Amino acid sequence: STAATGTPGTVKLAVIPGDGIGQEVTAEALKVLAVAAPAGVTFEQTRYDLGAERYLATGEVLPDSVLAEIREHDAILLGAVGGKPNDPNLPPGILERGLLLRLRFELDHYVNLRPSRIYPGTASPLSAETLGSEPVDFVVVREGTEGPYTGNGGALRVGTPHEVATEVSVNTAFGVERVVRDAFARAQRRPRKKLTLVHKTNVLVHAGSVWWRITQEVAREFPEVTVDYMHVDATMIHLTTNPSRFDVIVTDNLFGDIVTDLAAAITGGIGLAASGNVNPDRTTPSMFEPVHGSAPDIAGQQIADPTAAILSAALLLDHLGHTEAAGVIERAVIDDLAERTPGATRSTPEVGDAIAKRVGG
Amino acid sequence: STAATGTPGTVKLAVIPGDGIGQEVTAEALKVLAVAAPAGVTFEQTRYDLGAERYLATGEVLPDSVLAEIREHDAILLGAVGGKPNDPNLPPGILERGLLLRLRFELDHYVNLRPSRIYPGTASPLSAETLGSEPVDFVVVREGTEGPYTGNGGALRVGTPHEVATEVSVNTAFGVERVVRDAFARAQRRPRKKLTLVHKTNVLVHAGSVWWRITQEVAREFPEVTVDYMHVDATMIHLTTNPSRFDVIVTDNLFGDIVTDLAAAITGGIGLAASGNVNPDRTTPSMFEPVHGSAPDIAGQQIADPTAAILSAALLLDHLGHTEAAGVIERAVIDDLAERTPGATRSTPEVGDAIAKRVGG
Ligand SMILES: CC(C)[C@H](C(=O)O)[C@@H](O)C(=O)O
Ligand SMILES: CC(C)[C@H](C(=O)O)[C@@H](O)C(=O)O
Numbered sequence: 001s002t003a004a005t006g007t008p009g010t011v012k013l014a015v016i017p018g019d020g021i022g023q024e025v026t027a028e029a030l031k032v033l034a035v036a037a038p039a040g041v042t043f044e045q046t047r048y049d050l051g052a053e054r055y056l057a058t059g060e061v062l063p064d065s066v067l068a069e070i071r072e073h074d075a076i077l078l079g080a081v082g083g084k085p086n087d088p089n090l091p092p093g094i095l096e097r098g099l100l101l102r103l104r105f106e107l108d109h110y111v112n113l114r115p116s117r118i119y120p121g122t123a124s125p126l127s128a129e130t131l132g133s134e135p136v137d138f139v140v141v142r143e144g145t146e147g148p149y150t151g152n153g154g155a156l157r158v159g160t161p162h163e164v165a166t167e168v169s170v171n172t173a174f175g176v177e178r179v180v181r182d183a184f185a186r187a188q189r190r191p192r193k194k195l196t197l198v199h200k201t202n203v204l205v206h207a208g209s210v211w212w213r214i215t216q217e218v219a220r221e222f223p224e225v226t227v228d229y230m231h232v233d234a235t236m237i238h239l240t241t242n243p244s245r246f247d248v249i250v251t252d253n254l255f256g257d258i259v260t261d262l263a264a265a266i267t268g269g270i271g272l273a274a275s276g277n278v279n280p281d282r283t284t285p286s287m288f289e290p291v292h293g294s295a296p297d298i299a300g301q302q303i304a305d306p307t308a309a310i311l312s313a314a315l316l317l318d319h320l321g322h323t324e325a326a327g328v329i330e331r332a333v334i335d336d337l338a339e340r341t342p343g344a345t346r347s348t349p350e351v352g353d354a355i356a357k358r359v360g361g
Numbered sequence: 362s363t364a365a366t367g368t369p370g371t372v373k374l375a376v377i378p379g380d381g382i383g384q385e386v387t388a389e390a391l392k393v394l395a396v397a398a399p400a401g402v403t404f405e406q407t408r409y410d411l412g413a414e415r416y417l418a419t420g421e422v423l424p425d426s427v428l429a430e431i432r433e434h435d436a437i438l439l440g441a442v443g444g445k446p447n448d449p450n451l452p453p454g455i456l457e458r459g460l461l462l463r464l465r466f467e468l469d470h471y472v473n474l475r476p477s478r479i480y481p482g483t484a485s486p487l488s489a490e491t492l493g494s495e496p497v498d499f500v501v502v503r504e505g506t507e508g509p510y511t512g513n514g515g516a517l518r519v520g521t522p523h524e525v526a527t528e529v530s531v532n533t534a535f536g537v538e539r540v541v542r543d544a545f546a547r548a549q550r551r552p553r554k555k556l557t558l559v560h561k562t563n564v565l566v567h568a569g570s571v572w573w574r575i576t577q578e579v580a581r582e583f584p585e586v587t588v589d590y591m592h593v594d595a596t597m598i599h600l601t602t603n604p605s606r607f608d609v610i611v612t613d614n615l616f617g618d619i620v621t622d623l624a625a626a627i628t629g630g631i632g633l634a635a636s637g638n639v640n641p642d643r644t645t646p647s648m649f650e651p652v653h654g655s656a657p658d659i660a661g662q663q664i665a666d667p668t669a670a671i672l673s674a675a676l677l678l679d680h681l682g683h684t685e686a687a688g689v690i691e692r693a694v695i696d697d698l699a700e701r702t703p704g705a706t707r708s709t710p711e712v713g714d715a716i717a718k719r720v721g722g
Contacts, residue, residue: 174523237631
């Protein structure tokens, strides 16, 4: 993972298809990746069967030895993890925290990158009047290693009428600064050069102060970037009434989780939302995954839309410096979306094949 | 405030117009309340000038003596509090926490009630296709006295590169149970009898467990109520793609803040969203307020929509047992909304007058 970016050679790719539709969509992402690989670039894949199935069979979530192996790769492609809701053998959160979040935390994926675009021809639940004529094209930079996701907190007198349960959001100047700086750098590279800090500074004053202060401080290094601030609750309103106003949003781990699902919903649905769990310092492999979950209710039917996984593969290529190949995938997706017939359904492999064909042609 | 409900007599009403448009919309709510009062019911108002203006002039947010006076009332009508964003003389959150949240916490308003309906003729940012033909009519029961809103947490090495800031979400079985039971009781009284618990149990496992466990336990007392669970991120998607599926949502203080702004946005905007901070035990006065803020940018122009404040007055009447009078206001609002001409603007008092006239007629 310390290899120079954008050069020919072998990319060591760890593949974690996960559970449910994770398996199905990952197959399509790999199909497209194989066709999109630039000349001289080979993907050497290692498949890791991690997720609900492995846990239920063996009690293992992410053995240390497996994590050590994964760490030696150049990048990770992940499908989705999560078992059936309310499975009594799956304690809530065990996979999410033991696998998905453990990877994000151990590999220090402090930039959780979630681009949000309404591609031409994509259906949005928002009315045409709401959308207007300005393009919707923003990216959410969600902090990935702190906030309410640290697992800090605990519970006392569990299961009794006197139970007290706490969750501690941990925010460090170090952690906030690096993600805010990354978000500013991205804003600087975009035509509109606009950054919106989303938080809840009027209530969460301790965490809010550090986010606010550091955003003001880093802003001085990026005089061309316009900065504004929005409360997370008000962000709900602006995203649903005027989403084109956003360019780069930077926010904490939990607000980012919420905001990006709303962003996905209004930009054509979770079937299209890609994400990267990025370590911009490149000291560990970054991980790319669709925003959607394992959808046990539709698993095994090959009806899930693999587009989000395919766009995640494009983010992976982009992160590895293969910007052009990433662009080819994105254009293939745009063309495919433009020709989708509303109401018509294609199977998961049909969508993958169609996009792979465009990439190859 | 221990008076029997729904009976004639004098209602001691504490009025806190607050800042910005809070002043303007409260005037209209009082206008309508005066006309709607049932025979024999008199509102004895005491006005409390609290908010940014008072703080900036005197340094006082909510003196203990004022709180003690307010406590002696039967109900509170509040406009909105909050000064200009980034006013250097207004530390972030001082009014929100020192006034609004202090009232909610001191008066133990553990049910923060936020009805969400799309009234006929109201514009939604969602497309007609998304909305379909099922009515959107749900209520969010937001916990009001715990969660991440307690102010627990703190900061170390403030202002340095080594700052660590924490926010602690506190969740007690006692606090969760009473609000969950209230939500079930509301679901039981509604035709669809459906309750959705919204949380993030897969990540916030300590808090999530207590919310989950207690919801299951209380469910046994309400066998007619159908219960489901939804992650807060997934809720973003369902609210924007299929809002009619919801009936009663119960959730914590912060998730409720976020979910209700989204609910307000999709049901016609923050100009229509009313709320009640209710103490169902009636040991303290409950407080009614629009969901919107003080909107300093449009304050003083009399262009704010007072409908949310007027609907909050209806919730106040309902809470006091004057269900019929509350219904009269709601119907007047529905009729007014149905006749609003898109694009045409009326001033704040014009809207108040129109609704008051319908209530009176
Ligand atoms: C599965 C869950 C732990 C995860 C998260 O909360 O981050 C998911 O919702 C996401 O957004 O990637
Ligand atoms: C002003 C703010 C403290 C308040 C909250 O967060 O509860 C507001 O957003 C609300 O929803 O009533």
